[in-house]
Amino acid sequence: MKKRVLVVAYSQAGQLADVVRAVTAPLQTSNSIEVVFEWLQPQTPYPFPWPFLQFFNTFPETVHERPAPLHPLQVSTKENFDLVILAYSVWFLSPAQPMMAFLQSEQAANLLRDKPVITLIACRNMWLMAQEVMKEKLANLGARLIDNIALVDRAHPAATFISTPLWMLTGKRGPFLDGRVPAAGIPSADIAATARFGAAIAAQLPVRATEDNAPMLKGLGAVTINERLIASEKIARRSFVIWGKLLRALGDATSPLRQTVLCLYIIFLVAMILTVVPISAVIKRLLAPFTRARIAQQRQYFAQPSGEEWLP
Incomplete structure (x- = not known):
């Protein structure tokens, strides 16, 4: 019997979708694994690029965990999965509102309870506090966090302080200032390299015991901490x-x-x-x-x- 993987994700600018596709490509080619994608759909879509004031006006509800509602999920909460991958971006040092709305839903309670979970983050450079919120929510839902992958923009923080807001507010990634400010976002080579995580999961999941809580991505450089x-x-x-x-x-x-x-x-x-x-x-x-x-x-x-x- 095939192992079943549920991928729950929300991608506004498209970058996280690229990361999800790169990570899950080895899973989709495995004869032992079935992958189900659930792309979260807010009832009122968030614009991209963002209008300036609307972008900042989302932060009070984001940090105080009052997300806008989602459309109903496509996946049935009666389905059983052997692994869940939660792919999210970071808004104001918190999980993006669509992912928070999912975590607060009854569907999440049913789908995540006693399930191994891998979190997948793509952001500018700060994700630690958002992941602390995520860990708390997963613990409250009875989920088992076994791995975390975090991809960041590796340009200098002074450069990303310019490039990331310009990307969010204009839709243009750059480079800017005649190349002195690199293009915003995670380098394409870094995104392509995330296939190593999918390969590790594809190799281990089919023979993994249901109750196993050990990480599958140790030794693969899944995160880098900027102290x-x-x-x-x-x-x-x-x-x-x-x-x-x-x-x-x-x-x-x-x-x-x-x-x-x-x-x-x-x-x-x-x-x-x-x-x-x-x-x-x-x-x-x-x-x-x-x-x-x-x-x-x-x-x-x-x-x-x-x-x-x-x-x-």
Whole structure:
């Protein structure tokens, strides 16, 4: 009997869809595995590229886990799967609203309960806090997180600070400024290389015991932890939660007062990125001799369950 894999994903710009196709290609060519895709469909589609204000106006509901509703799933909740892959992008250091809407649904409770899950992330560079939210949701649903894959834009953060917003707001990936700012997004070579994860899954899943919770992607470099961003992510996450609560108290997304205060927050956010992030990086470097052990523990924690290691 074939092993059955459910892939639940939402891709707005198309990049995550490319990653999903690359990862699952070896599964689809396996005679021992059946792959079922569930592409999440919001009842009101999110535009791409984003209108400027609408983009930022999604963050209060995103960080406070009040996602917009989805169309009903195509897959039946009575179906049984041997593995579930949840592919999501990161919005404001949280799982994107469509994935959060799925996780809050009764269908997710039925499909994920006591099932091994692999999370698959594609984002600019910050995903740690979003994955912490994801881990909590999966634990509450009774799912078993066995692996995590995270792909990021490997350009310098200063470059992606320009290129990623331009891509989101104009639909143009670049390069920009006569090539001084590289094209936004995950390099195509990195996307193609994710086939190694699918190959590892295809080799192990058909002979894997149902109750096995061991990672399948150890030694494949499934994630890379940028330790310089750990503190920045935590600070930014707190900011989003506090300001998101304030903005939600001012009304829904159409409220003129909320939109006015949101514009002030955007200015504050840009200032914070340009000041707090570099300052925290400098402080972290100065304190490095005294914090090596703690940083090593943090790296090990956030790298789990798949780890950063590349083994020959």
